[in-house]
Amino acid sequence: MVRWSELVCNMVDSVDKVRFGNSGTEAVMMAIRLARGLSGKDMVLKTDGCYHGSYDPVVFPSDATGISKGNLSESIIVPYNDKAAAEKAIVENKDRLAAVIVEGAMGAAGMIPPRDGYLEFLCQVTKDNGIMFILDEVISLRLAWGGVQSIYKIKPDLTAMAKIIGGGYPVGAIGGREDLMQMFSPEIRKVYHAGTLNANPITATAGVATMEQLNADVINYINQLGESFADGVRAVFKRLNIKGQVTGMGSLQNIHFHDQPVINGKAAREANKDLMHLFYLAMLERGCFSAARGLYVMSTPMKQGEIDTAVKAVGDVMTGLKPTIEKLWPELIGPAPEA
Known part of the structure; x- marks a missing residue:
């Protein structure tokens, strides 16, 4: 697991430390939990059409059955690639927003790339308003060495990863700055993260084998x-x-x-x-x-x-x-x- 962690951290510049789970959904779930735990706020802003797995607060479509009204009330949805709409929603709700989450490139909705400095803008406007920026690279990490964030030269607070880092086995990972990730550590345990099969040896072995060949x-x-x-x-x-x-x-x-x-x-x-x-x-x-x-x-x-x-x-x-x-x-x- 140590070697696997080193390989992931070496690939993604914004990731100082990483924790593993079993799916992209879990990675997103833990990123949002960390943002909520550190900020004391509950709301999450996402973009229309971006897919972040099956975690209720950010599930798509937002009108899917089985989602509690409480979860829906904690989400703000804005159009993708619309900087003005994003800025308006962020500024108006900054006292309630724990995080903004967006895909590196819109995956399940149809592989739609960010336009006109969209990701760079979100990275800056969240920083200006004291809101955590989560980049979902579950799909997009394969698009560049360092992920899409390396293409646009941004450093999100947290990155959700999966798919290619596990060599075809069930995998998810959350990575980010050391001061944020240490909140999961047993010594501090401000935010809880555990799982029987997290970083299991089969997936870790496949992940190391894959990441050592990926360049x-x-x-x-x-x-x-x-x-x-x-x-x-x-x-x-x-x-x-x-x-x-x-x-x-x-x-x-x-x-x-x-x-x-x-x-x-x-x-x-x-x-x-x-x-x-x-x-x-x-x-x-x-x-x-x-x-x-x-x-x-x-x-x-x-x-x-x-x-x-x-x-x-x-x-x-x-x-x-x-x-x-x-x-x-x-x-x-x-x-x-x-x-």
Whole structure:
């Protein structure tokens, strides 16, 4: 476990110490618990569409059944990539806010990147108002050596991590500044964190094996594959005059069919789901497996040949679907909207 901790801390500059759990949900839960424990405040601000696992105060969608009204009343939701809305909510509620939490890049909503200095702004405005800034890098940590926070040169107070650090085994981790993380220590125990399978030896072994092979060159390689895929798919949409969009960063790319730019959760939800379903099934028939929502993920065994095959499949599928689009969804014929 010590070696595993060292590898994670060496990767992420803002992480002085780390504690392990068994899922991204647990990582988010402990980050919010720490923020509440240190601040004495209960409210959390999150952005519409960002996915932070199944922890009630930040679950998405916020109207999901089984969530108590008490939990909902402790959350403030603002649009993603909207600095003005975030600042207004933070300033007006700073005496009640324990933390602001946001994904490094919007994952489950459709791989939507931050725009126009959004993360940098949130990092600064939370600091100015004495509110803890939690960056959820459960999905986005794979996008750069050091996570998305290294791309935008920010230092969140706390970082939630999972997925790649566990080598495919159940894992979650919270990391941050030493003065914050020491509040979990048995000597102080201001905030409680325990679990039978936390940092269990099987996951730790897989995590060490994975992290010892992970480096900037590996990440750059799969990011290049992802960008090649995105460029190829955009070229298909342009050639066929179809309003398809590809959003994402590096090795994570998401396809959308929408006549408006997909820059936040609302726009992603309004994209054409029926066409996406047809596209998904047709791509499966050609041996290309993605998430049903249109997410394509690049991995280290892949080569450029697989990317070329996938782009060709997109071209074949969209050529076949174009008559249906013209008949059922004529609003999707034309140049893709620019964000």
